[in-house]
Amino acid sequence: MINPDAINxxxxxxxxxxxxxxxxxxxxxxxxxxxxxxxxDLVLFxxxxxxxxxxxxxxxxxKIPVTARGAGTSVCGxxxxxxxxxxxxxxxxxxxxxxxxxxxxxIVEPGVVNADLQKALAPFGxxxxxxxxxxxxxxxxxxxxQNAGGPRCLKYGVTVDYILGMEVVLxxxxxxxxxxxxxxxxxxxxxxxLFCGSEGTLGMVxxxxxxxxxxxxxxSTLLVTFDDLDNTAKAVxxxxxxxxxxxxxxxxxxxxxxxxxxxxxxxxxxxxxxxxLIEVDGVKEACEKEIKKITEKLEANGAVNIEVAxxxxxxxxxxxxxxxxxxxFAKLSPSLYTEDIVVPAGKIPEMTRMxxxxxxxxxxxxxxxxxxxxxxxHPMIPxxxxxxxxxxxxxxxxxxxxxxxxxxNGTLSGEHGIGLAKTEYLPLVMDEDxxxxxxxxxxxxxxxxxxxxxxxx
Amino acid sequence: MADSYGQNCNKxxxxxxxxxxxxxxxxxxxxxRARIQLIDFFSDHKLGSSExxxxxxxxxxxxxxxxxxxPAGINHPERYVRMREKMIRDHGDRPEIKSLVSLLxxxxxxxxxxxxxxxxQKIVPRVFAEKYRLGNIALKQFPVLNNVPxxxxxxxxxxxxxxQKSKGVPALKYGRVVYFTGCATNYLFDDTGFAVLDILRxxxxxxxxxxxxxxxxxxxxxxxxxxxxxxxxxxxxxxxDAQGIDAVIVDCPTCGAALKNDYPGLxxxxxxxxEAANRVAEKVVDxxxxxxxxxxxxxxxxxxxxxxxxxxxxCHLRNHMPAPGxxxxxxxxxxxxxxxxxxxxxxxxxxxxxxxxxxPEVSRGIAKKKVTNxxxxxxxxxxxxxxxCRINLGGYLDDAAGxxxxxxxxxxxxxxxxxxxxxx
Numbered sequence: 001m002i003n004p005d006a007i008n009x010x011x012x013x014x015x016x017x018x019x020x021x022x023x024x025x026x027x028x029x030x031x032x033x034x035x036x037x038x039x040x041d042l043v044l045f046x047x048x049x050x051x052x053x054x055x056x057x058x059x060x061x062x063k064i065p066v067t068a069r070g071a072g073t074s075v076c077g078x079x080x081x082x083x084x085x086x087x088x089x090x091x092x093x094x095x096x097x098x099x100x101x102x103x104x105x106x107i108v109e110p111g112v113v114n115a116d117l118q119k120a121l122a123p124f125g126x127x128x129x130x131x132x133x134x135x136x137x138x139x140x141x142x143x144x145x146q147n148a149g150g151p152r153c154l155k156y157g158v159t160v161d162y163i164l165g166m167e168v169v170l171x172x173x174x175x176x177x178x179x180x181x182x183x184x185x186x187x188x189x190x191x192x193x194l195f196c197g198s199e200g201t202l203g204m205v206x207x208x209x210x211x212x213x214x215x216x217x218x219x220s221t222l223l224v225t226f227d228d229l230d231n232t233a234k235a236v237x238x239x240x241x242x243x244x245x246x247x248x249x250x251x252x253x254x255x256x257x258x259x260x261x262x263x264x265x266x267x268x269x270x271x272x273x274x275x276x277l278i279e280v281d282g283v284k285e286a287c288e289k290e291i292k293k294i295t296e297k298l299e300a301n302g303a304v305n306i307e308v309a310x311x312x313x314x315x316x317x318x319x320x321x322x323x324x325x326x327x328x329f330a331k332l333s334p335s336l337y338t339e340d341i342v343v344p345a346g347k348i349p350e351m352t353r354m355x356x357x358x359x360x361x362x363x364x365x366x367x368x369x370x371x372x373x374x375x376x377x378h379p380m381i382p383x384x385x386x387x388x389x390x391x392x393x394x395x396x397x398x399x400x401x402x403x404x405x406x407x408x409n410g411t412l413s414g415e416h417g418i419g420l421a422k423t424e425y426l427p428l429v430m431d432e433d434x435x436x437x438x439x440x441x442x443x444x445x446x447x448x449x450x451x452x453x454x455x456x457x
Numbered sequence: 458m459a460d461s462y463g464q465n466c467n468k469x470x471x472x473x474x475x476x477x478x479x480x481x482x483x484x485x486x487x488x489x490r491a492r493i494q495l496i497d498f499f500s501d502h503k504l505g506s507s508e509x510x511x512x513x514x515x516x517x518x519x520x521x522x523x524x525x526x527x528p529a530g531i532n533h534p535e536r537y538v539r540m541r542e543k544m545i546r547d548h549g550d551r552p553e554i555k556s557l558v559s560l561l562x563x564x565x566x567x568x569x570x571x572x573x574x575x576x577x578q579k580i581v582p583r584v585f586a587e588k589y590r591l592g593n594i595a596l597k598q599f600p601v602l603n604n605v606p607x608x609x610x611x612x613x614x615x616x617x618x619x620x621q622k623s624k625g626v627p628a629l630k631y632g633r634v635v636y637f638t639g640c641a642t643n644y645l646f647d648d649t650g651f652a653v654l655d656i657l658r659x660x661x662x663x664x665x666x667x668x669x670x671x672x673x674x675x676x677x678x679x680x681x682x683x684x685x686x687x688x689x690x691x692x693x694x695x696x697x698d699a700q701g702i703d704a705v706i707v708d709c710p711t712c713g714a715a716l717k718n719d720y721p722g723l724x725x726x727x728x729x730x731x732e733a734a735n736r737v738a739e740k741v742v743d744x745x746x747x748x749x750x751x752x753x754x755x756x757x758x759x760x761x762x763x764x765x766x767x768x769x770x771x772c773h774l775r776n777h778m779p780a781p782g783x784x785x786x787x788x789x790x791x792x793x794x795x796x797x798x799x800x801x802x803x804x805x806x807x808x809x810x811x812x813x814x815x816x817p818e819v820s821r822g823i824a825k826k827k828v829t830n831x832x833x834x835x836x837x838x839x840x841x842x843x844x845x846c847r848i849n850l851g852g853y854l855d856d857a858a859g860x861x862x863x864x865x866x867x868x869x870x871x872x873x874x875x876x877x878x879x880x881x
Contacts, residue, residue: 028486089484091484328529330529
């Protein structure tokens with residue numbers, strides 16, 4: 001329970017309209033897209049940095065846990081208030097403060113929705129590359145906290161690669177700024193990289209300066225089918241190995257394609273054992289040349305069919321199908337576990353085989369889906385969490401998948417984060433000293449551990 | 458957890474991106490994902506019934522966009538309706554909404570009320586009218602009731618010309634249809650009704666307007682009056698399931714969706730004639746689709762000056778009808794119409810049946826954006842199929858706006874040879 005005086009002073013900061021405390025409203029903030037729940041005591045909607053600072057000052061005095069939230073689409077439980085306390089929801093702090101395409105940056109508040117930023121940039125002929133599957137609703141603040149990725153991050157890099165600077169409120173309520181509007185900046189530690197991906201455990205980002213890029217003049221999308229999953233994965237390793245860098249290179253196995261097609265009915269190749277969705281962008285002539293090189297590699301690996309999307313509409317349909325994968329798998333069972341391991345691109349064929357073998361061993365359905373070009377794999381296992389026996393097998397399968405990724409010099413998460421989902425696996429890829437070092441930083445920045453407690457650090 | 462409908466919300470959050478109330482309010486409790494969570498909490502006894510719960514569940518436009526985008530296939534509207542019933546049972550509804558539900562359940566009551574309201578509208582002094590608002594709409598901008606209900610007017614017209622079904626009908630070209638007028642056309646917007654008739658006559662279609670038809674039942678269903686819908690369903694099926702009918706024409710997407718999607722299931726639930734419900738459902742078609750399928754609107758005579766037109770796509774057309782693009786196809790086909798799409802053509806207007814009346818603040822925020830974007834197109838006409846959208850959006854347009862909301866049929870009818878310039 002939070003001290004009633006503290007509650008009153010917290011309410012006074014935002015006013016009653018921006019404070020939720022009824023059981024009905026709190027129940028709407030006990031979840032995100034991960035399947036655990038924890039009830040907060042209070043939800044506050046700050047609109048300014050000063051409000052955030054005021055809230056944190058009170059929370060640090062009373063040692064009240066504070067969990068940041070944007071749109072609540074984390075798939076690792078990062079925005080679940082595991083220890084109760086305050087949920088600090090940034091959805092109303094959503095102004096785009098500056099668009100400066102001449103100097104190629106934007107300044108935004110954390111509640112700005114990724115897709116809204118894209119919409120605002122499009123008229124200038126610019127875009128912000130990170131494109132997580134949740135981009136239609138997820139916020140820049142959440143994207144920064146989780147260091148979000150997405151399909152086109154293969155070529156363009158992930159969220160952290162676009163942060164030039166930020167303003168952060170620390171646990172004490174103190175406001176710090178670092179970075180600048182400049183792409184080149186080695187003035188002191190690059191602290192934005194520390195806060196990006198910290199999942200709200202180190203501070204609250206209240207504004208961020210992001211690098212933006214001009215939209216490519218030309219985009220082409222290919223749908224490629226194989227009659228063998230192993231060949232599909234080998235083609236990926238071959239393309240990347242040959243020094244070709246498409247904007248996106250997505251792999252889907254038969255189970256994934258069939259499940260999507262059942263819902264979407266857009267004529268996906270349901271008989272193919274493996275499917276690749278490849279996108280190249282840039283100068284038109286370069287795209288054509290790149291497609292030619294890619295086609296050679298695909299044919300050398302036994303591609304059965306290569307189709308180029310003819311219209312923008314066709315292209316959008318293919319991507320819609322790909323983006324719907326998570327959702328359609330959700331339909332198959334009460335609980336869906338999506339993995340997010342990464343392995344070096346050259347290990348994609350091996351990792352794919354291992355995933356399929358492990359799923360077979362535990363008699364589980366698996367849909368293998370991957371941002372294959374950068375080795376980021378999302379095997380999805382639909383199951384029923386309330387079925388103890390089945391869930392036991394799921395947990396064992398994921399233990400083994402995680403260990404397999406680690407054994408191939410891979411890692412635990414490419415873009416989803418650790419949150420509540422993967423803390424126990426950290427030792428697989430980080431040694432004791434490294435984990436302890438994270439603890440040292442956490443302790444220095446948030447000595448009372450009020451920021452997003454119960455998570456990985 | 459899997460719900461009682463065998464569907465399960467994975468909380469992916471896709472629905473947040475299309476939900477008009479979430480977009481307007483920016484708080485999770487205004488989202489479809491949260492409503493489902495609360496309904497689950499309620500049925501698992503983790504949360505008791507309360508006014509607050511009722512309010513959160515009711516504060517929804519019932520647009521159906523959440524169900525449309527949901528990858529897990531949750532039937533949100535159905536679950537909301539069931540929950541609304543429970544909440545209204547426990548906590549009642551606003552008196553004025555309750556009387557609306559009771560009104561629509563019986564045609565004679567609607568007629569009487571419309572008559573009384575018509576009288577009131579004529580005698581309400583101007584000052585008074587400007588001061589008071591209906592929801593967020595000033596009374597002055599609220600549509601004037603039809604002098605005579607549309608269906609009564611057409612009946613009288615036919616009585617005056619015995620043996621003649623409709624004037625100026627060329628030889629029968631297409632067939633015979635039933636026109637389900639809906640309450641709005643009958644009592645509020647007879648210009649839509651006459652336009653639909655003009656077009657169908659021009660096409661050489663024999664039109665039957667059953668006298669006994671009544672409210673489709675959706676307003677009652679959305680406001681906890683499920684058992685009241687049975688009568689309406691029975692009455693409507695009896696007059697719509699006539700022999701030798703080629704189509705059941707609707708001008709309102711909500712009525713259309715009710716007849717097409719909800720009637721078969723409701724007929725089963727109420728133990729009514731399911732076969733009849735299926736037959737009717739199969740024949741339901743919106744007027745724009747019907748025109749595009751059986752006439753050549755490209756051939757409608759062209760006006761000398763191009764009319765600049767923009768469009769608002771009603772949610773129930775987009776989410777529940779088989780041809781969401783029908784009206785836009787018609788606009789594009791009409792020679793002399795220059796269709797300029799608005800930026801947010803396909804986003805909700807904030808009307809939502811009685812929502813604009815119950816939650817004027819939220820509704821206003823949603824509608825104002827629509828109005829700004831529609832005005833930015835420079836159009837003179839704002840075409841939309843749904844009468845509630847028309848009331849709601851029209852409510853923000855005074856004479857100075859230079860923009861009038863009309864039904865697509867009304868626009869199309871303007872181009873017909875012998876009817877050009879007809880006053881609606």
